[in-house]
Amino acid sequence: xxxxxxxxxxxxxxxxxxxxxxxxxxxxxxxxxxxxxxxxxxxxxxxxxxxxxxxxxxxxxxxxxxxxxxxxxxxxxxxxxxxxxxxxxxxxxxxxxxxxxxxxxxxxxxxxxxxxxxxxxxxxxxxxxxxxxxxxxxxxxxxxxx
Numbered sequence: 526x527x528x529x530x531x532x533x534x535x536x537x538x539x540x541x542x543x544x545x546x547x548x549x550x551x552x553x554x555x556x557x558x559x560x561x562x563x564x565x566x567x568x569x570x571x572x573x574x575x576x577x578x579x580x581x582x583x584x585x586x587x588x589x590x591x592x593x594x595x596x597x598x599x600x601x602x603x604x605x606x607x608x609x610x611x612x613x614x615x616x617x618x619x620x621x622x623x624x625x626x627x628x629x630x631x632x633x634x635x636x637x638x639x640x641x642x643x644x645x646x647x648x649x650x651x652x653x654x655x656x657x658x659x660x661x662x663x664x665x666x667x668x669x670x671x
Contacts, residue, residue: 532600533585535607536578542614542625543575549623563651567617570658574610577662603664610661617654620646 550568554561581600588594618625646654 532597532604532607533582533589535604535611536581536585539607539611539614540575540578540582542611542618543571543578545625546614546618546621546623547571547575549618549621553621560646563646563648566651566655567646567658570655570662571614571617573662574614574658606661606664610664613657613661617658620650620654 547568550564550571554564554568557564584596585600588596591597615625
């Protein structure tokens with residue numbers, strides 16, 4: 526049971542941060558018309574990671590009764606991937622000027638668009654972010670089906 530809780534806590538932490546960034550990107554999308562394509566790419570990549578993490582939570586929930594279950598053992602082996610994914614997503618938040626508050630609801634994320642009236646990332650940075658997030662999505666999806 527402790528194994529399941531540890532994996533679930535890691536996944537939930539990344540999900541909360543991802544939700545916060547997606548909510549902030551929606552705010553940018555509404556205001557920054559010239560870079561909607563870049564914002565859309567990041568939102569799509571983060572939504573993909575979010576979907577995979579939600580699937581992982583379902584796996585944890587289904588198998589939490591048996592701490593020796595193979596699925597849980599496989600997911601436990603991904604803890605460094607979860608940590609790396611969380612750090613990468615936190616860097617994205619920092620680049621966007623988003624302060625992560627783990628106690629707040631991501632749907633209530635508000636960025637000060639007077640301070641951040643323009644999208645802070647260049648096209649190359651956006652591509653790098655999308656590539657990195659896609660990589661974590663693939664690693665986490667592989668863990669979910671192993």
